[in-house]
Amino acid sequence: xxxxxxxxxxxxxxxxxxxxxxxxxxxxxxxxPFFLFGTLALSVAAWGLRxxxxxxxxxxxxxxxxxxxxxxxxxxxxxxxxxxxxxxLLYPAVLRR
Amino acid sequence: MTSSVAxxxxxxxxxxxxxxxxxxxxxxxxxxxxxxxxxxxxxxxLHFFLAGSVDVKALLAVSATGVLIFSETHTASxxxxxxxxxxxxxxxxxxxxxxxxxxxxxxxLGIAMKELTPILVKVYLLMVPHHFMAQSYGIAMLYCxxxxxxxxxxxxxxxxxxxxxxxxxxxxxQLTYKEWSGDVFLGQPIxxxxxxxxxxxxxxxxxxxxxxxxxxxxIAKRAVQSGQLFPVPAQLxxxxxxxxxxxxxxxxxxxxxxxxxxxxxxxxxxxxxAKVVKEKAGADCKGNRLLRRMFTPFAxxxxxxxxxxxxxxxxxIPGALQHAGxxxxxxAAAIFTTVNYFHIITDGVxxxxxxxxxxxxxxx
Numbered sequence: 001x002x003x004x005x006x007x008x009x010x011x012x013x014x015x016x017x018x019x020x021x022x023x024x025x026x027x028x029x030x031x032x033p034f035f036l037f038g039t040l041a042l043s044v045a046a047w048g049l050r051x052x053x054x055x056x057x058x059x060x061x062x063x064x065x066x067x068x069x070x071x072x073x074x075x076x077x078x079x080x081x082x083x084x085x086x087x088x089l090l091y092p093a094v095l096r097r
Numbered sequence: 098m099t100s101s102v103a104x105x106x107x108x109x110x111x112x113x114x115x116x117x118x119x120x121x122x123x124x125x126x127x128x129x130x131x132x133x134x135x136x137x138x139x140x141x142x143l144h145f146f147l148a149g150s151v152d153v154k155a156l157l158a159v160s161a162t163g164v165l166i167f168s169e170t171h172t173a174s175x176x177x178x179x180x181x182x183x184x185x186x187x188x189x190x191x192x193x194x195x196x197x198x199x200x201x202x203x204x205x206l207g208i209a210m211k212e213l214t215p216i217l218v219k220v221y222l223l224m225v226p227h228h229f230m231a232q233s234y235g236i237a238m239l240y241c242x243x244x245x246x247x248x249x250x251x252x253x254x255x256x257x258x259x260x261x262x263x264x265x266x267x268x269x270x271q272l273t274y275k276e277w278s279g280d281v282f283l284g285q286p287i288x289x290x291x292x293x294x295x296x297x298x299x300x301x302x303x304x305x306x307x308x309x310x311x312x313x314x315x316i317a318k319r320a321v322q323s324g325q326l327f328p329v330p331a332q333l334x335x336x337x338x339x340x341x342x343x344x345x346x347x348x349x350x351x352x353x354x355x356x357x358x359x360x361x362x363x364x365x366x367x368x369x370x371a372k373v374v375k376e377k378a379g380a381d382c383k384g385n386r387l388l389r390r391m392f393t394p395f396a397x398x399x400x401x402x403x404x405x406x407x408x409x410x411x412x413x414i415p416g417a418l419q420h421a422g423x424x425x426x427x428x429a430a431a432i433f434t435t436v437n438y439f440h441i442i443t444d445g446v447x448x449x450x451x452x453x454x455x456x457x458x459x460x461x
Binding site: 028029030032033035036037038039040042043044046047050051054 | 266302305306309310312313316317320321324325326327329332333335336339340343344345346348349
C-alpha cells in the first residue's frame with residue numbers, strides 16, 4: 001500500500017482498491033476533536049462576551065479567557081483557510097498523520 | 098462571583114463559598130493537568146515538536162514512568178477500594194467474590210494454556226473503549242455536578258449518546274479492519290476477528306459525527322440562551338477522551354503513549370484519593386485542606402499500599418512464576434488482562450454518581 005494514498009486510484013498493481021480506500025478514509029476522524037476544540041472556544045467566547053455585555057466592568061480574567069478563546073478560534077480558522085488554499089486536508093495535519 | 102460564572106469556569110476560591118460544592122476534585126492546576134488531559138496535550142504537542150530528534154527517547158521514558166506510577170497503580174487501587182472493609186466487601190459481594198473468582202480462574206487458564214492468552218488480550222482491548230469513555234463521562238458529569246450545572250434529561254442523553262457512539266465506533270473499527278485490530282500487545286499476537294463489514298463501520302462513523310454535532314449544538318444553545326457554559330473541565334475531559342479513539346494510526350499511537358497514564362490512570366487515582374481522604378477527614382474537607390490531607394500519614398500509607406500492590410501484581414507475581422519455570426510474557430499478559438477485567442467490571446459497579454455514598458463524598 002502506498003503511504004498517503006487517499007483513494008483507490010493509486011496503489012501497486014493488484015492491490016485491492018477498496019482496502020486502500022478503507023484504510024485512508026474510514027478509520028480516523030480527527031476532525032471530531034478539531035470540532036470539539038472549536039465548540040469549546042466558541043462557547044467560552046459566547047459566555048464571556050455575554051458577561052462583559054451584562055457587567056460593564058468585567059474582571060480581567062474574563063477578558064483574558066475571551067481573548068484566549070478568540071485566538072483559539074482564529075487559529076482553527078487559519079488552519080482551515082490554509083488547508084483550503086493549499087488543497088490539503090481540512091483538519092490538522094498533526095492529528096491526521 | 099455570580100452564579101453563572103461559577104457554573105461556567107470553576108472557582109479556585111473555596112473559602113468564601115464553603116456551602117457550595119468545590120468545583121475541582123483536588124486543585125485547579127492538578128485537575129486541569131491530570132484529570133482533564135492538559136498534560137497529555139502538552140506531551141503530545143512536545144512529541145510532535147521533537148519528532149525525529151533524540152529527545153523523543155526522553156518522552157518515551159516519561160511515558161513508561163507514567164505507566165508505572167499512574168496506569169498500573171490505578172488498576173491495583175481498585176482492590177484497595179473494594180476490599181477495604183467488610184461492609185464494602187459485603188455490599189459488592191458479586192464483585193469481591195464471583196468476579197474475582199472468575200478472573201482468577203481465567204488467569205490460571207491463561208497461564209496454563211498459552212493459546213488462550215491472546216484471546217484474553219483481544220477481549221481486554223475490546224473492553225477498553227467502553228471503560229475509558231465511561232470513566233471520562235463520569236468525570237465530566239462529576240464536574241457538572243460540582244459546578245452546579247444541571248443537565249436536563251435530553252441533555253444527559255445527548256452527552257451519553259456522544260460518549261457511547263465513540264465506544265461503538267472504536268469497537269466496530271477493531272472488529273472490521275486489520276490495521277485497527279493491532280498486531281502485538283503485551284508480547285501476545287492479537288487475533289483478528291473480522292466480524293463486521295465496512296458498511297457497519299461507516300454507520301458507526303456517521304453516528305459519531307452526528308452525535309458530536311448534536312453535542313456541540315447543545316453546548317452552544319445552552320451558552321447562548323442561558324449564559325451557562327458546559328463546565329470547561331468537563332468539556333476538556335470529554336475532548337481528551339474522544340480524541341484517544343478518533344485519530345489517525347500514527348497520531349493514535351503517540352497519543353496513547355500518554356493518555357492511559359496521564360489521563361485515565363491519573364484521573365482515577367485522583368478520584369480514589371479524594372474519596373478515601375474524605376471518608377477519613379469528613380466530606381466537607383475540600384480545596385487546599387483536602388490537598389494538605391494528601392500528605393498526612395493516612396493518605397501516604399494508602400498511596401504506598403497502592404504502589405506496593407501494583408508492583409506485587411505486575412512485577413512480583415510474574416517474576417516469581419518465571420522462577421517456577423513459566424514463561425514471563427505469558428504470565429504477565431494473563432495477569433494484566435484478568436486484573437484489568439476485575440478493575441473494569443468492578444468500576445462499573447462501585448463508581449455510580451447516583452449512589453449517595455459516592456456522590457456525597459465526591460461532589461462536595
